[in-house]
Amino acid sequence: MTDLAAYLDRIDYAGPTDATIDTLHALVAAHNSAIPFENLDPLMGIPVVDLSRAALFDKLVQRRRGGYCYEQNGVMGYVLAELGFGVQRLGGRVVWMNHSEELPAQTHEALSVTVPGVQGPWLVDVGFGGQTLSSPIRLEVDAVQPTRHEPYRIREHGDGLLLEAQIRSEWHALYTFTTKPQPQIDREVGSWYVSTYPKSVFVVGLSAALLTDDARWNLRGRNLAIHSAGDTERIRFATAADVLNALTDRFGIDLTDLGDRVDVEARVNAVLDC
Template sequence: MFEELYEPLPDPARYWNRLGIDRCGLSPDREGLDRIVYAHQCAIPFENLDACDYRTPISLGIGDLFEKIVLGRRGGYCFELNALFTALLADAGFAVAPCFARSLKDRGYIQPVAHRGTIVAVGEERVFCDVGYGGPMPACALPLEDGAEISSCGQTFRIERMESPWWRILYCGRASSDGAAASGSSAEPKREPVLAFMDAVQHEVDFVALSLYCSTHPNSIFTQQRMINRRTGEGSVSVTADRFVRTGRGVKEQRIIGSEDEFHALLEQHFGIVAPRKARWITTAQ
């Protein structure tokens, strides 16, 4: 009944090509894993168009995900991107397993466990990585080491152990030239909770019901507004509802998207996605 969730990748070479990585020159170590995470976040956007715009059923079958994301050059949300990512890591020789997670972004309430993360064993070390979170998220793997801080692509993150089996990730802000979190004063930099995850192995089938809720229920944030995000070499580009934001080199550009034509031009230019148009444009701008 759920065999399609466990199928191998139809054509791994096409996937590696989508990421711009030479599989032959990649080793299954921490350096290789960090290369994959960064390349994935840059090449394949996080996006929820199927759930929000098109109300299209989302399949988690590996063949369907490969068709959509690799061949169709789309993106996806956590249950899609991290599922395909897991299959790719297995092809690269990593020992990998999915895990339950929840967003810690402050919405005035505790958010449900409605996210999928990835735990990878690299030699004697176990690390967490994620290519399906809307951001912020490290552009590399995070070691499961209480109090560890990692700086990558100008951002610093901290990982902390909570009550077993939970861990949490905090965003510590932009990194200074010496790798420490930058701060405008001598005070400790503000740490923003981002994500909590369980250090407990789950199975592919465990995410089917969660994905169904996230992609169809009217209370799900994924059905309520567009969310698109991609890392760039200089920062990131994103669309949230009808607001476009681009950051890089200390500069932040943002504007309200005024039409469906403008949205699709941005979608193709900044995210490489050519998608069908909705019947009408709905703006949330006041």
């Protein structure tokens, strides 16, 4: 089975694969609901440095793991390019829930995607965790754009752009970015930094997220929030074993290979309330 066929099977997608806007929307939706955002490798002390096609497909597709932005958008970028879309990889600085006045590091990857026969690029981002884009949006400024979930908009910000989401009638800033393509070496440096820096949120706490057609599933430590249709259900797990069960049963993460290398339960237990 080729990488592409294995990926389509991984996201349970059997629809058209021609490079159209409908295909782009369908692939993003299928990816969102099948491959979870998760930071288990950094949490377990395993750096995420190799962003090659082979490494990313092995982890997210063959081993049925999830990943964060460099991995999620890494795989999506390779798939879209193979299907005939134009793909540029962009760098961003996360400002979501960041209350510091200091400039955040450039540690996010998103995609600028062009569709044959369709004017202008689209912003695609399947790797922003709990508030990831659930649909492609046009890469244009000041237009409020619907997605399968909340409205989003892109605004000018300094010498670049700012992505915002409308959550419960209020606009929230997610990340700044530019349309200048980000080279592989910069993405590798960014991924190494967020997966090894002692104060990185990916090193000091557990996060997982999954996006379905009608809900956002967000896990932080022992706390699971399920956001749907203006309502939120909250579940607080008692033990690390309960969290591991949720990662496996609710998020579909195969923990087998991790368990062969580290004591996953012990590490999760240490960050239940982080």
